[in-house]
Amino acid sequence: MTNQPAYKFKIGLITATIWDNDGFHSVDFSRGYKTAEGDWRSSSSFAHNDLLNVAKCAERAEKWIARQKAMDHE
Template identity: 40%
Template sequence: MAQPAHTIRFGLIKASIWQNHTRVGDRHSVTIVRLYKNGDTWKESLRFGRDDLPLVCKVSDLAHSWIFEHSQEERAANSPVA
């Protein structure tokens, strides 16, 4: 199974950043889940409660910053040197 390029976690809220290689360059997508334990098994949910929402905002913002920084690095590495 593919692994995320980067993971950000605050408490039980997790953002996974996925890198997709295309012919025009890399693209990123993000999945955000809430972790919970059912017996001895950790599971993921796409539903968030009221108190989860500030953490969803936080991991979203950090994911955006990570993607932006890595996109800038990729552009700099691929741009011709004058």
């Protein structure tokens, strides 16, 4: 894998990070939250009210990867 993500985006507090390893793509999902001290952290655990945005991020990531594969085959 490269050190930099191929693509990264947010929907609400959910972030999707897409990695490209020589044409094989993987996706990490995380949720941002603030600590009691006001510092931002991230977690890979999601609450019920996060799940719709996780699903939207997964769909958007799949579309992005599909476009990349289509462009690679042109």
